Amino acid sequence: MSAAIEDVVTEAPTVEAVPKRAMTLGTGTSLIMLGLLLLVPLFVKNFIIFQMTMLLIYGVAVLALNILTGGSGQFSLGQSAFYAVGAYTSAILMEQFNVNYALTLPVAGVICFAFGFLFGQPALRLSGVYLALATFALATAMPQLLKLGFFEKWTGGVQGLVVTKPDAPFGLPISQDMWLYYFTLVITIAIYLFSVNLLRSRSGRAFMAIRDNEIAASAMGVDVALYKTLAFGVSAGITGVAGGLGAIAVQFVAPDSYTITLAISLFLGMVVGGVGWLPGSIVGSAFIIFVPNIAEGISKGLSGAVFGVLLFLVIFLVPHGARQVAIVGQQLIGRFKKN
DSSP states (O other): OHHHHHHHHHHSOOGGGSHHHHHHHHHHHHHHHHHHHHHGGGGSOHHHHHHHHHHHHHHHHHHHHHIIIIIHOOOOSOHHHHHHHHHHHHHHHHHHHOOOHHHHHHHHHHHHHHHHHHHHTGGGGOOTHHHHHHHHHHHHHHHHHHTOGGGHHHHOGGGOEEOOOOOOGGGOSSOHHHHHHHHHHHHHHHHHHHHHHHHHSHHHHHHHHHHHOHHHHHHTTOOHHHHHHHHHHHHHHHHHHHHHHHHHHHSEEOGGGSSHHHHHHHHHHHHHHOTTOTTHHHHHHHHHHHHHHHHHHHOSTTHHHHHHHHHHHHHHHOTTTHHHHHHHHHHHHHHHHHO
16 A cells, blocks of 8 residues: 555656646646636536536645645645534634634634644654555544534534525625635635645745655755645645635535545545646546546446446556646647647
8 A cells, every 4th residue: 555655646747747848738728627617607507506616625625635745745644634624614603703704714724724734743753654544543533523522512513513605795696606606716716826836936846855855855955844744734724725615615514524535535536636736636626526426327336336447447547647638638739730
């Protein structure tokens, strides 16, 4: 298992491996996705709009994991814990303290950033599969912690909390689902731009130096301890914002909604989208949202087996995820232009 997880990061090509080509590929793919995300909701029903909202939310969570794993080379199977903290933060602020839903998101991000940064401190002694196991323990423990009687006054215990879905502001003549979708899209674009600039900044280069060779990075003057915990904090903060958006969209939070299954799904979305390639986060999110439904449509009794077969085919045919498909598409377009 250790070797398999390490291969995901060491063998998969990253955006930074070929900067000029990757920049063009990532920009083109991002613009195409943005166009589709802007236009498609105008022609579909509210249920599809809700699914697309969840697509964006999980895409943000997968992107956060991509920064941690693809950017700094640290493994985490505990993103569901940060997602849960963000979701409960927004839900409690909205329902217990009547805070505006938009204002709860930065609070959720800051709290999860602090949580992730503090968790990264003891995790500094761990790496590879041992770090993955430590985060796995965090994800496993979080649903049980949320059920404790000490927190029940705020969290609602096992029954959870019902969250009020916001109306469109300024009397805009659009549905709640449509407004929440475009609100989520704006937040997603802002986080995506922040993440791209972060990875291109000095801190991002420090992340990648640690990912490629921790000893060499330390010899070059990189504060390894600081940047590893910073990567954990940033990833957790972004995941917390995604969790807050998820609580608002679903209108309900409960401990059993944030189990280890969610953490594994986010990790799967990162691998399918392409480790280290941020535009692939939306593709990975689409895989974990829609493919299980496709598998159930093929066979309700064996949906899990069908999903496993589909996942195996994806990994076998495109081991480097959506980024590999985008590169092949770019090459085909280049050959077509030459001819």
